[in-house]
Amino acid sequence: MSELESIKQNFVTQWGALGSQWGVNRTMAMIHSLLLVSTDPLTTDQVMEELAISRGNANTNLRELASWGLIRSVVVRGQRKDFYEAEKDVWKMFCIVARERKRRETEPASKVLQNCVERAQRLKTKEAKELSKQLKELNEFVELANSIMDKVASKEKSALVPKLLKLLG
Amino acid sequence: MSELESIKQNFVTQWGALGSQWGVNRTMAMIHSLLLVSTDPLTTDQVMEELAISRGNANTNLRELASWGLIRSVVVRGQRKDFYEAEKDVWKMFCIVARERKRRETEPASKVLQNCVERAQRLKTKEAKELSKQLKELNEFVELANSIMDKVASKEKSALVPKLLKLLG
DNA sequence: CTAAAATTTCACTAATTATTGAAAATAAAT
DNA sequence: ATTTATTTTCAATAATTAGTGAAATTTTAG
Numbered sequence: 001m002s003e004l005e006s007i008k009q010n011f012v013t014q015w016g017a018l019g020s021q022w023g024v025n026r027t028m029a030m031i032h033s034l035l036l037v038s039t040d041p042l043t044t045d046q047v048m049e050e051l052a053i054s055r056g057n058a059n060t061n062l063r064e065l066a067s068w069g070l071i072r073s074v075v076v077r078g079q080r081k082d083f084y085e086a087e088k089d090v091w092k093m094f095c096i097v098a099r100e101r102k103r104r105e106t107e108p109a110s111k112v113l114q115n116c117v118e119r120a121q122r123l124k125t126k127e128a129k130e131l132s133k134q135l136k137e138l139n140e141f142v143e144l145a146n147s148i149m150d151k152v153a154s155k156e157k158s159a160l161v162p163k164l165l166k167l168l169g
Numbered sequence: 170m171s172e173l174e175s176i177k178q179n180f181v182t183q184w185g186a187l188g189s190q191w192g193v194n195r196t197m198a199m200i201h202s203l204l205l206v207s208t209d210p211l212t213t214d215q216v217m218e219e220l221a222i223s224r225g226n227a228n229t230n231l232r233e234l235a236s237w238g239l240i241r242s243v244v245v246r247g248q249r250k251d252f253y254e255a256e257k258d259v260w261k262m263f264c265i266v267a268r269e270r271k272r273r274e275t276e277p278a279s280k281v282l283q284n285c286v287e288r289a290q291r292l293k294t295k296e297a298k299e300l301s302k303q304l305k306e307l308n309e310f311v312e313l314a315n316s317i318m319d320k321v322a323s324k325e326k327s328a329l330v331p332k333l334l335k336l337l338g
Numbered sequence: 339c340t341a342a343a344a345t346t347t348c349a350c351t352a353a354t355t356a357t358t359g360a361a362a363a364t365a366a367a368t
Numbered sequence: 369a370t371t372t373a374t375t376t377t378c379a380a381t382a383a384t385t386a387g388t389g390a391a392a393t394t395t396t397a398g
Contacts, residue, residue, distance in 0.1 A: 004297055007288050011304065014281045021274050023192040025356070036307075037300055044375080054358045059376065080366070080373065088303060090310040105190050112183045119176050128173055131206055134257060135180065138205075141259040144330065151337035161313065163336055168320040194386065213345080223388045228346065249343065249396065 008037050012051075027053060028061040032070055032086060041074050041083035069096045095153040102146050110146065113139035177206050181220075196222060197230040201239055201255060210243050210252035238265045264322040271315050279315065282308035 012033045019029025030051055048058045062084055065071040073082045087093055120132035181202045188198025199220055217227045231253055234240045242251045256262055289301035
């Protein structure tokens with residue numbers, strides 16, 4: 001294997017491992033990183049070959065990545081097979097992940113919390129008030145984080161990061 | 170079961186499920202949420218009882234939570250058993266998680282990326298330059314995120330959030 | 339010291355999650 | 369319309385991760 005391929009493989013493996021720590025399945029993270037460092041769009045068969053995985057696995061995770069918007073299929077002139085390429089702009093990648101995680105995960109979580117708070121507020125004991133207070137604080141934090149993520153993910157990096165760094169000292 | 174207990178149980182279950190989506194094991198998330206809404210510190214036996222889990226499981230996850238700094242053991246006068254209580258301040262919780270994830274996960278990830286970049290920079294082909302550029306961008310983002318998290322997690326909520334919201338419009 | 343209580347460890351098992359691969363479905367070409 | 373290429377699905381299986389419980393260790397009290 002060439003040094004170039006070896007570097008790419010190392011990156012793909014490590015990125016896959018990092019993914020699992022953050023609740024992303026290993027194959028999905030590996031396909032994503034493979035496409036991130038690939039010069040050209042790849043077919044399902046090429047992904048299968050590169051990562052030594054089955055067609056079903058490749059297909060499922062390619063579709064999942066596409067549903068997140070992290071990769072897209074492109075048509076290659078004179079070819080019937082689908083080709084996939086990754087969004088390579090790191091800031092855009094981050095914005096996509098932030099928005100999707102918010103939509104799929106933290107917004108539903110906030111709904112659950114909100115519901116718990118409402119139920120707790122109906123009760124009048126001291127312990128219920130304490131519970132209600134704690135859950136309210138947690139929910140306020142989740143909603144704050146959601147709102148900040150939304151705003152951050154809607155801005156240009158160049159318009160945000162310098163100001164942010166200045167603010168943070 | 171009382172309405173109060175039912176609310177708590179609902180919260181514990183849902184928080185556990187959310188945890189898994191973010192790479193935290195279910196039991197750990199459940200113990201954390203149980204202690205978050207508990208009026209008093211709890212012993213291992215009480216945690217076992219409440220969540221219907223084994224001693225080994227309870228012990229392991231209590232220690233893990235303590236190693237993160239999300240819970241601490243407290244001594245209760247006249248009692249030999251260890252009691253545990255959660256850090257209940259949500260902002261502090263967030264700071265702890267941010268710092269620990271940085272230390273345990275994103276800093277090592279950045280080291281890996283840095284290493285890949287160095288190796289790629291030694292190569293002189295067009296493709297190696299492309300790879301090097303892409304990995305460098307990724308690493309710069311990871312380091313930026315690390316540095317921002319660090320700064321955010323070292324500030325008082327009251328001193329940061331209002332300014333941040335103003336900046337974001 | 340030593341006996342009881344409490345905690346920790348870890349080999350085994352259970353539960354969950356990921357992956358395969360072949361069949362079914364769909365799409366494209368002739 | 370039929371054949372061939374391609375994609376999708378999904379039941380079966382593999383791999384991974386989490387959890388158990390009893391034995392070993394450590395701590396505390398007398």
